[in-house]
Amino acid sequence: MSRSTIFRALVAGAVAPLALTAACGGSTKGGGANAAAGGSGGGQTVVLGTSLSLTGPLGQFGVALQSGYQQQISDLNAAGGLDVGGTKRKVALTVLDNRSDPNTATQQVRELVLKDGAVALLGACTPPIVAPEALAAEQQKVPYVSSCNPVHAFQAGNTAGWTYAWDLFFDEQDQATAVAKGLAMTTGGKKVALFTDTEPDGVAERPLYKQALAAAGLQVVGDYSFPVGTTDFSSFIDDAKSKGAQLVAGQMVPPDGIALWKQMKALGFQPDAAFVAKAAAGNSWPKALGPIAEGTLSDAFWSPGTGLANSQALMGTLGKQYPGNMSDLNIAVLGYTVAAIVTDGIKSAGSTDPAKLNAAIGKTDADYPLGHIKFGDKHTAATPFLLTQWQNNDTVLIVPSTPDAKLEEPAKGLR
Numbered sequence: 001m002s003r004s005t006i007f008r009a010l011v012a013g014a015v016a017p018l019a020l021t022a023a024c025g026g027s028t029k030g031g032g033a034n035a036a037a038g039g040s041g042g043g044q045t046v047v048l049g050t051s052l053s054l055t056g057p058l059g060q061f062g063v064a065l066q067s068g069y070q071q072q073i074s075d076l077n078a079a080g081g082l083d084v085g086g087t088k089r090k091v092a093l094t095v096l097d098n099r100s101d102p103n104t105a106t107q108q109v110r111e112l113v114l115k116d117g118a119v120a121l122l123g124a125c126t127p128p129i130v131a132p133e134a135l136a137a138e139q140q141k142v143p144y145v146s147s148c149n150p151v152h153a154f155q156a157g158n159t160a161g162w163t164y165a166w167d168l169f170f171d172e173q174d175q176a177t178a179v180a181k182g183l184a185m186t187t188g189g190k191k192v193a194l195f196t197d198t199e200p201d202g203v204a205e206r207p208l209y210k211q212a213l214a215a216a217g218l219q220v221v222g223d224y225s226f227p228v229g230t231t232d233f234s235s236f237i238d239d240a241k242s243k244g245a246q247l248v249a250g251q252m253v254p255p256d257g258i259a260l261w262k263q264m265k266a267l268g269f270q271p272d273a274a275f276v277a278k279a280a281a282g283n284s285w286p287k288a289l290g291p292i293a294e295g296t297l298s299d300a301f302w303s304p305g306t307g308l309a310n311s312q313a314l315m316g317t318l319g320k321q322y323p324g325n326m327s328d329l330n331i332a333v334l335g336y337t338v339a340a341i342v343t344d345g346i347k348s349a350g351s352t353d354p355a356k357l358n359a360a361i362g363k364t365d366a367d368y369p370l371g372h373i374k375f376g377d378k379h380t381a382a383t384p385f386l387l388t389q390w391q392n393n394d395t396v397l398i399v400p401s402t403p404d405a406k407l408e409e410p411a412k413g414l415r
Contacts, residue, residue, distance in 0.1 A: 046082055046352055048073070048342060049094045049118030051108035053129055056100025057253045060282035061125035061148060064328045068335020069093055069122050071318050072343070082343055085350040091343060094118060102132045109136035109144075119352040120342050122335070123147065123167070126253075126278065127200035131157035134165035143358045145342050147301075147334040147370075150175070151380040153201045162379040164358050168337070168370065170301060170385035172205050176212035178399045179249055179275050182297055182387045184216040185398075186409050188272035189246030193222035195236065195260060195276075196251045205251050205277070213249065221245050228253055233260045237267050248274035258288045265292050265414055272410040273297060275387075283328045286393045293390050295411030300386040302330040302370055303397055309367040310336075327388070327395045337368045 050069060052062035073091045081088040094116045098105035105124060112118040121137050123146020124130055130149040134157060137144035144165045146154070154167040183192065192213055196202040202225075210220055221243040224236040237260075240248075248264075248271045250257065257279020264271075275297035279285065286293040303326065304311050304319075314333060322329040341364055346352055349360035365374045370383045387399035389408060396405035 044087075044089050046084065046089050046091045046119060046346065047094060047117050048091060048120055048122060048339070049096075049109075049112030049116055050122040050124070051096045051098045051105045051112065051129075051133060052124050053100040053105075053126075054095075054097040056098075057255050058100040058124075058126055058129065060254065060284045060328070061331055062097070062100075064282070064322075064331035065122075065125060065148065065335035065338075066095055067318060067321055068332035068337075069095075069339045071314075071321075071332070072336045072339035075317070076343055083347050084352060093122075093339075098124065098129065100129065102128055105129050106132045106136045109133050110140065113137075113140045113142050118142065119354065120145070120346070120357060122338050122342060123149065125149065125331075127153040127157060130154065130167070131200065134158070134162065134167075138162065138164050142354050143342070143345070143361055145338050145361060147338050147383075148331065150201050150204065151378075151382055153204050154380055155378050156200065156204065164354070166361055166375055166379045166381075168341070168373055168375075168381040168383055169334075170299075171382040172201070172208050173212075174382070174385045175277070175299065176205065176208035177215075178385050178387045179209065179277075179297070179299075180212035180216035180218060182399050182407065183213070183247045183249065183273050183275060184218060185407050186247065186273045188410065189244070190218045191221045191243065191245045192218050192247045192249055193224070193236075193240035193243075193245035193271070194220050194249050195224050195226075195233070197226055197228050197230070197253065197256060199228055199253070201278070202251045209249055209251075218247065226256075228256065230256055231259050233263050234267060237264055237269050241267070241269050245269075246272050248276075250274075250276035250279070252276065252279050254279045254282065254284055254288075258285070261289055261292055261296070261414070270410065270414050273407070274411050274414060280390065281327060282331065283322075283325045285327070286390060289413070292413040294392075294413035295408050296390045296413065297398065297411075298327065298388050298390060298395060300327065300330045300388045300395060300397070301383060302333045303386060305397070305402065306384060306386065306400070307333070307369045308371050309369060311369050314369060324394055327390075330386075333369050337370045337373070340368055341373060 125148035
């Protein structure tokens, strides 16, 4: 049995709830979710596919991306379908759960193309999953468009250069600059403890953080690197305390970040401000930490005030799925944008032929919710990086600054 769990959801005029079906016998690494469009024969349906981390340590990102993908396809089908060479066709989305496992993600990309007939693939989140998926898509010669993956890390994922894979997300230098600016806004000390894991984005961003922090007049007094899955940070925390660190910057997966914050609290490490990338970029952060999450600085990629095309309309759809939860909502908007770029590419190509579609995606030059998207010769498009802070169980925008929000210091959760 190739799948142990199959989710099926219809995406026609609206996003239908998922129904869970258990398959009998055996066990596999992946589950599935097929969002099939109604009202059209199977031969007329345009099938898109995605292997997402719906469970595992990256599960919070996959669930939000799926919401965005499904909302865009729902909107498109509700408006009559996708124009493909003058014929309106419904669009279906097949979703598989890779459980945050790169090997499973690679296998599922092949399955989506060879078994499910996907003409294009919508990406997952973070380099450890996106890079192997993109490489598998290259082998199948099927377009793959991702977000939720920093652009330089994406470029580094294939030193030979990408042909069928594309990525739109923030530039790591912009991220480092915004983080340094936010930490420098504090009125306390200037000594920083830097925590980064050894995932591709952690490796790429660590030197950029150090450079940006120095440029902002801050001093890294503790530089700690560790493998994903680290559970004991006590020696690092004790060292940071002994060196008088008053600020924290970090890059790690959610379970590791949650462990670090709990241990900082337990060991009495009370920085004036603390930022962590990836780990705090989702509503699972305050759910796991409770009051300890208050004041954490985090990353974001969209807000109604900074976004462009269709941003306000999305508050009436995706915004209702994530009320009072801007952190997950902005990830869902990443998904919406990716799906829109792919379906616009099909319309522009007038065909679902992979080569023609791939060429059309490469010519993307238009406004989307994340901003103006135009891919460069390295198959990436840089989108804005926003620095936010968890305040009262939701995120508020800190960089760029807004009139109705200000930096809360010291970080109350760690006091």
